Amino acid sequence: MDNRYPELHLVTSGRQERDSLLRIAEAAYAGGITYLHIREKQRTAREIMEWAVALAEIMPRDRIFINDRVDVAAATSCGGAHLAYHSIPAAAARTVLKPGQKIGCSVHSMAEAQAALSQKVDYLFYGHIFASGSKPGVAPRGTEELSEITCSLDIPVIGIGGIKPDNVGRVLAAGCAGVAVLSGITEAPDSKRAAQAYREALDRWREENT
Numbered sequence: 054m055d056n057r058y059p060e061l062h063l064v065t066s067g068r069q070e071r072d073s074l075l076r077i078a079e080a081a082y083a084g085g086i087t088y089l090h091i092r093e094k095q096r097t098a099r100e101i102m103e104w105a106v107a108l109a110e111i112m113p114r115d116r117i118f119i120n121d122r123v124d125v126a127a128a129t130s131c132g133g134a135h136l137a138y139h140s141i142p143a144a145a146a147r148t149v150l151k152p153g154q155k156i157g158c159s160v161h162s163m164a165e166a167q168a169a170l171s172q173k174v175d176y177l178f179y180g181h182i183f184a185s186g187s188k189p190g191v192a193p194r195g196t197e198e199l200s201e202i203t204c205s206l207d208i209p210v211i212g213i214g215g216i217k218p219d220n221v222g223r224v225l226a227a228g229c230a231g232v233a234v235l236s237g238i239t240e241a242p243d244s245k246r247a248a249q250a251y252r253e254a255l256d257r258w259r260e261e262n263t
């Protein structure tokens with residue numbers, strides 16, 4: 054698969070069993086996702102490693118990112134590690150990862166984005182932008198501060214949280230390099246069609262705005 058742009062990241066929700074997620078991932082990859090993040094907070098490192106090995110049969114290894122478990126990311130030689138608030142610092146992750154593996158970081162404010170940039174991460178996730186069932190009871194952040202981050206910091210930013218095909222344009226208009234999605238694909242009745250709908254919306258916005 055070519056490195057399609059704008060990027061479409063699928064993040065696992067922790068709500069699927071492995072075989073169900075593998076079916077979703079295969080369909081979503083056929084539908085146009087560019088990256089898959091294994092974000093399975095309650096699973097062991099061994100389980101996450103097994104998921105990564107199985108996913109590498111479905112999509113290129115360098116399209117798979119591991120949330121938080123930098124050890125598993127290094128051991129699987131996948132695309133890289135995505136760091137959460139509770140993860141080890143990026144500088145420490147860099148000592149463990151192999152050359153070429155990337156580091157991403159979740160941020161929720163300009164201050165967090167600046168701190169992540171100073172740690173030389175490769176990309177940011179900013180969210181949650183819109184109301185999300187994955188973040189119940191927490192007010193969404195909207196796109197205003199997001200626009201300030203993308204304007205002032207020289208790093209790719211991926212928007213996350215409540216993103217649907219009909220609002221991807223607002224995320225790209227705020228300067229994002231792409232979007233990240235959980236429920237919009239993992240809970241859709243047809244994962245391929247769902248991924249295609251995001252891919253088409255992203256490509257259409259780019260076509261009409263560049």
Ligand SMILES: Cc1ncc(COP(=O)(O)OP(=O)(O)O)c(N)n1
Nearest residue numbers: 092136137138139140158159160161
């Ligand atoms: C200050 C602060 N920010 C964010 C979080 C949540 O952790 P995060 O890295 O955003 O991971 P996700 O749950 O969003 O995947 C926090 N606990 N505190």
Ligand SMILES: Cc1ncsc1CCOP(=O)(O)O
Nearest residue numbers: 180181185187214215235236
């Ligand atoms: C992990 C994460 N970080 C910010 S919002 C979010 C969840 C987004 O889920 P959904 O795409 O279902 O709104």
Ligand SMILES: [Mg+2]
Nearest residue numbers: 159160161180
């Ligand atoms: Mg977060």
